[in-house]
Amino acid sequence: MSDRIPLMAGNWKMNLNHLEAIAHVQKLAFGLADKDYEAVEVAVLPPFVDLRSVQTLVDGDKLKIKYGAQDISAHDSGAYTGEISGPMLAKLRCAYAVVGHSERRQYHDETDELCNAKVKAAFRHDLTPILCVGEGLDVRKAGNQVAHTLAQVDGGLKDVPAEQAETIVIAYEPVWAIGTGEVATPEDAQEVCGAIRGRLAELYGQEVADKVRIQYGGSVKSGNIAAIMAKPDVDGALIGGASLDADEFVKIVRFRDQ
Numbered sequence: 001m002s003d004r005i006p007l008m009a010g011n012w013k014m015n016l017n018h019l020e021a022i023a024h025v026q027k028l029a030f031g032l033a034d035k036d037y038e039a040v041e042v043a044v045l046p047p048f049v050d051l052r053s054v055q056t057l058v059d060g061d062k063l064k065i066k067y068g069a070q071d072i073s074a075h076d077s078g079a080y081t082g083e084i085s086g087p088m089l090a091k092l093r094c095a096y097a098v099v100g101h102s103e104r105r106q107y108h109d110e111t112d113e114l115c116n117a118k119v120k121a122a123f124r125h126d127l128t129p130i131l132c133v134g135e136g137l138d139v140r141k142a143g144n145q146v147a148h149t150l151a152q153v154d155g156g157l158k159d160v161p162a163e164q165a166e167t168i169v170i171a172y173e174p175v176w177a178i179g180t181g182e183v184a185t186p187e188d189a190q191e192v193c194g195a196i197r198g199r200l201a202e203l204y205g206q207e208v209a210d211k212v213r214i215q216y217g218g219s220v221k222s223g224n225i226a227a228i229m230a231k232p233d234v235d236g237a238l239i240g241g242a243s244l245d246a247d248e249f250v251k252i253v254r255f256r257d258q
């Protein structure tokens with residue numbers, strides 16, 4: 001039995017302004033106010049402009065909800081218009097920074113090389129990267145999902161030492177299942193999450209591989225989370241659309257109640 005603590009992270013994407021963010025986190029806090037969820041770590045990943053509001057609420061009310069950013073610059077400062085740096089996120093006491101979400105790879109041409117630089121930038125500032133990997137529909141149809149995803153893992157972790165790698169979170173998100181309602185089967189999720197852990201063992205040894213949390217992402221809802229979480233190599237979920245509904249997100253966090 002794994003002692004990895006599941007991580008349920010809500011990726012709000014480009015939704016909820018800073019006022020809506022406050023109302024939303026208050027609803028989550030209310031829904032998670034008892035002790036039942038303590039064995040699950042809960043995080044929200046709001047747009048950058050919401051982070052200060054979320055920080056103020058979490059600090060002020062001593063909430064256990066963690067928060068992080070949806071992206072991070074590979075650079076620490078300088079003439080990079082529009083970018084947000086690791087030191088800025090660390091100053092806001094972010095716990096996490098998402099790296100290489102498929103929407104960044106698709107719409108902003110983010111490569112494995114850039115993702116690797118962002119992973120290192122996050123570690124430089126004590127932020128935990130959530131490295132997103134996963135195949136598109138064409139790759140899945142060709143049956144190459146494992147090789148494709150492991151190449152992204154290799155690229156993202158290049159020259160990352162074991163003591164950092166053991167703290168990373170990897171999110172397996174088959175692109176064809178994101179926002180489509182098309183959820184991967186628990187077996188699909190396990191196939192690739194298990195392969196990712198196997199690759200981590202090859203790269204860093206089994207002890208490190210056993211510490212890394214691997215999430216599944218793609219049309220997760222309260223109705224399918226329990227079956228996905230029953231798989232041995234799935235340690236949580238990266239939740240998009242369903243995380244915008246506070247009641248639904250709380251139900252996902254409480255997957256063990258089902």
Ligand SMILES: O=C[C@H](O)COP(=O)(O)O
Nearest residue numbers: 011178179218219240241
């Ligand atoms: O980061 C979250 C994923 O892209 C999944 O999004 P979704 O739950 O809306 O399918």
